Amino acid sequence: MQSLIYFLCLSYIIFQVHGTIVIFMTNLEGITRKLLHKQKSIDDIRTLLVKQYQIFKDLPESQLYDMVDAIIEEVEKTEEIFRHIDNSLEQSPQNLVSTVLRPVESTISMGDGGVGCRGEGDNKVHQLLGELSQTSVHPVISPLSLDDTGAIQLDTSDESKPSIIVTKMEGMHSRLSDFPFLAGFHVTRAMLRDIYVKGAVPLSIMVDVHLADDGDIGKLFDFQAGIATVAEISEVPITAGSTLRIGGDMVIGDRLTGGIAGIGLSKYPFFRENIRVGDSIIMTEGAGGGTISTTALYQGKIDIVKETLNFTFLNACGNILKQDHLCHNIHAMIDVTNGGLRNDLLEISMINHFGFHVNLENVKDLVNPKVMNLLSESEVDYLGVSLDSLVIFCEPTIADEIVRFLKSINILSHEIGQVSENEELLFIEGTKETRIQPQFRESAYTKIKKEVDIIPEDLGDQHRKLKQAFNQALKKKNTLVEYLQQKY
Numbered sequence: 001m002q003s004l005i006y007f008l009c010l011s012y013i014i015f016q017v018h019g020t021i022v023i024f025m026t027n028l029e030g031i032t033r034k035l036l037h038k039q040k041s042i043d044d045i046r047t048l049l050v051k052q053y054q055i056f057k058d059l060p061e062s063q064l065y066d067m068v069d070a071i072i073e074e075v076e077k078t079e080e081i082f083r084h085i086d087n088s089l090e091q092s093p094q095n096l097v098s099t100v101l102r103p104v105e106s107t108i109s110m111g112d113g114g115v116g117c118r119g120e121g122d123n124k125v126h127q128l129l130g131e132l133s134q135t136s137v138h139p140v141i142s143p144l145s146l147d148d149t150g151a152i153q154l155d156t157s158d159e160s161k162p163s164i165i166v167t168k169m170e171g172m173h174s175r176l177s178d179f180p181f182l183a184g185f186h187v188t189r190a191m192l193r194d195i196y197v198k199g200a201v202p203l204s205i206m207v208d209v210h211l212a213d214d215g216d217i218g219k220l221f222d223f224q225a226g227i228a229t230v231a232e233i234s235e236v237p238i239t240a241g242s243t244l245r246i247g248g249d250m251v252i253g254d255r256l257t258g259g260i261a262g263i264g265l266s267k268y269p270f271f272r273e274n275i276r277v278g279d280s281i282i283m284t285e286g287a288g289g290g291t292i293s294t295t296a297l298y299q300g301k302i303d304i305v306k307e308t309l310n311f312t313f314l315n316a317c318g319n320i321l322k323q324d325h326l327c328h329n330i331h332a333m334i335d336v337t338n339g340g341l342r343n344d345l346l347e348i349s350m351i352n353h354f355g356f357h358v359n360l361e362n363v364k365d366l367v368n369p370k371v372m373n374l375l376s377e378s379e380v381d382y383l384g385v386s387l388d389s390l391v392i393f394c395e396p397t398i399a400d401e402i403v404r405f406l407k408s409i410n411i412l413s414h415e416i417g418q419v420s421e422n423e424e425l426l427f428i429e430g431t432k433e434t435r436i437q438p439q440f441r442e443s444a445y446t447k448i449k450k451e452v453d454i455i456p457e458d459l460g461d462q463h464r465k466l467k468q469a470f471n472q473a474l475k476k477k478n479t480l481v482e483y484l485q486q487k488y
Contacts (some may be wrong), residue, residue, distance in 0.1 A: 025212050025246070025253030026052045032075045036071075045072060049288055056214040056252050071250065099479055104471035108462055116174075122339070122462060123347060128470045132477070140164055141198075145349050148194040148338070164266035166200040171259040172223075173290030179297065180219045180256055182305065184226025186290035189314065190337065191260040192234055196317035197333040197390070199268030205231055207241035209258035212251050219256050227260065234314055236262075272348055274331040278474070279419040280399035282354065284316055286336060286389030287368035287413040295385070296374055304374050308388070316390050316411050326405060329398040334391045340384040342436055344451055345425050358417035360429040383427075393419065428433060 028049055034043045044249050049059065049068040057064065079108055085098040093099075110116060115125050122148065130143035140151040154163040170191035176183035186207060195202045207227060219244060231238050246255060287297055287307040288295075296304035313335065320326060341363065345356050364372070366389060367382055375382045390413075394402060406413040420426070426435040 004034055005107055006022065006429045018347045024057075025255040027247060027251050028071050029075055029247070029250035032071055033079070036075065036079060042072065053252065056254075064150070077097045077273045096483060097477070099476055104469050104472045104476065106465050108465055108469075112292035113462065113466070118307045123343075123350070125466065128466060132470065132473060140165075146351055149336075150265065151198065153273075161378045164200075164269070166195050166198045166264040166340070168194045168263075169259055170194065172257060173294055173295040174257060174304075175298065176290055177254075179293075181229075182227040182293055183229075183256070183290070184223040185257075186226075186293060187232055187260045188227045188230040189311075190289055190335075191262045192230065192236065193313055193317070193335045193337075193388075193390075194319070195262055195264035198264070198266065199270035199321065199327070199330075199333070200264030200266045200323065202234065202236045202262055204239045204263050205236055206239060206261040207258070208261065209241070209256070210244050210246045210253045212246040212253040213249065214252055214255040215256060219390050223256065223258070233311055243359055268330070268455065270330060270333045272332050272334070272352065275348065275352055275354075276331055277354055277419050277421045278396065279331055279393040280396045280415050281358070281417045281419065282392040282394065282399055282413055283336070283341075283363060283366055283404055283416045284390040284406060285312065285366045285386035286367065287371050288386055289311075291386040292371055292374070292388075295378060297381060299374065299378055301374055304370055306369050307368050310413055313388055313390050315409065316406060319409050320392075320402075320405075323405065326398060326402055328396075328400075329395040330392055331395075334393075336389040336391060337386040340382070340386065341389075341391075342383045342425070346436065347422055349425060353423055355420040355422050355424040355426065356417055356422050357426045357428060360427050362414040362416045366412060366416075391416075392417060407417060431458040438467065 031052070032045060032049065034046070046065060046068050049071065049419055052065045053059070053064045053067065081101065084483055085102045088095045088098040089102065106113075106253075126143070126146060130146065133143045140153050141147055142150060143150065148168065150167045152165050153165070154165060167190050170187050172183045172187040172368075176186070183285065184397060191205070192202050205227065209220060211217075228238065237435070245251075246253075246257065287310060289308055293308050294303050296302060296308075301474055317333070320330075334343060334348070338347065339343060345358070349355055364382070367375075367387060371387075372382060375385070390400060396418075403413050403415065417428075427434045
C-alpha cells in the first residue's frame, strides 16, 4: 500500500570500474559503520571512502581526506552513543533517552522482506504499520484497511451534510530517477487517481522531493514540471512542498526520489468496505504509468512511454462523478496498481472476506496492445503489474449503462466479473479456471528484478521477526506517550 511507505530505501548498484568497486548512490555513513563493525583498519576505510568521493567530487585529494576523516569521526561518535545506550538499558531498562534512541531491529532488510514490491511481503509489513498507526482518534478510512487513501470526518454545523476529507501520499517510481519529468508526471497522476476512486474531488497537490548531494538542480525543475503538467490539465493547484538532500553530506550521488501528497473532498463514499456480494466488476482500458514506463525504458522500447502519457483514467473518474444516477449505484472504485489486478483483489478479499470471479479474456482486451506486446516480450505477467485501469464495483442492473456511458466519452470498458460469496479469487479463461494465491512480489518487470525475485524459504520465521520488531516499536511509542501525557 503506497500510502503507507514510511521508509526511504537507498538502492546500491555495484559494478567494477578499472578494478575499483563503484557504488551509486553511496551512503558514506553506512559504509563507514559497516566497515567499522567488520573491524577494518581506519586506513583502509579512509582509502575506500576517498575513492568513492572521487567518482563525483573533483576536489584536491587532501580536502577529500579531510572530509573522510570528518565522516569517520562522526560515525565513531554515534557508535559510542550506541554502546552507551546498550549499557544504560542493561542497568536501567526504563532509561527514557536510551529507549527513544535505540533503533528497532528486525534483522530483515527491505529487499528480503519484499517491502515496496507490491506483494505478500508488502501486505504483511503494511498490516503491522497500520496497527502501529492506530491512536485514540479514529479516521473514516485508516491504514488498517490497507487502502491507498485515508479519510477523516470533519465536524460541521450541518449534520445532514457531513464533510469527509480524503488524503493520499504517493511515492515516485524509484527507477525513474534519471527521467525526472516522467517521474513527476506519473506520481502526480497516480495520486489523483487514488483520490478520485474514493469518490472525491481533488483539491490540492503537495510535493516532497529529495535529491542526492551531486544531483543537478535541474532535476528539481524537471520533476516539478512533470507535476505541474498534471496539475494544469487536472485543474488541481500545487499548494505546498519540501525540498531536501538525500542524507545531507553523508550520501553522494545524483539519485532523485520523493512523493506527492494530495487532499480531496468526498462526493460519494466509494470505499472498499461498501463492496457487496453479487456486485458487477467493470474495468476500463489501461496503458500503465510509472511501472510500464520503467519496463519500456529498461527494455529499450522508448516508444511505449508515449502510450502512458494520457489522462484516460482521470477523464473517466471526473465524468462519472458528474453522473448522480450512476454514482448512486456504484459501491466502490479502485485503480489497478499495487501488484496488479491480482494483488488488488487479493488485498480486498483479505479485508472484506469475499472473493471474485474474473473473466481474463475481457481483462486482456482492455490492456493497451502495445503495452501487452511489451509485457509478453519481456515475460512479465500482466496481472501482476500496474495497468492504470479503473475498476468499478456496482449494482448489476447498472453495469451495461456504465459501459455505454464510458464508451460515449471514448473510453473502452468491459464487465470483467462478479463479487462472490466464498473467499476465493477465480480467474476464468475459456474453460480453464485458476484459483489465485498471493505472491511474495509483483511481476518482475526489469532484468534486475528477475534476478533478485527469490521467495524466502521460511516466511513464518520472517513474520515472527517482524512481529517482534513491531512489538518493540509499539512499546517505545507507548513509553513516550505515557511520559508526555504525565508531563503535559
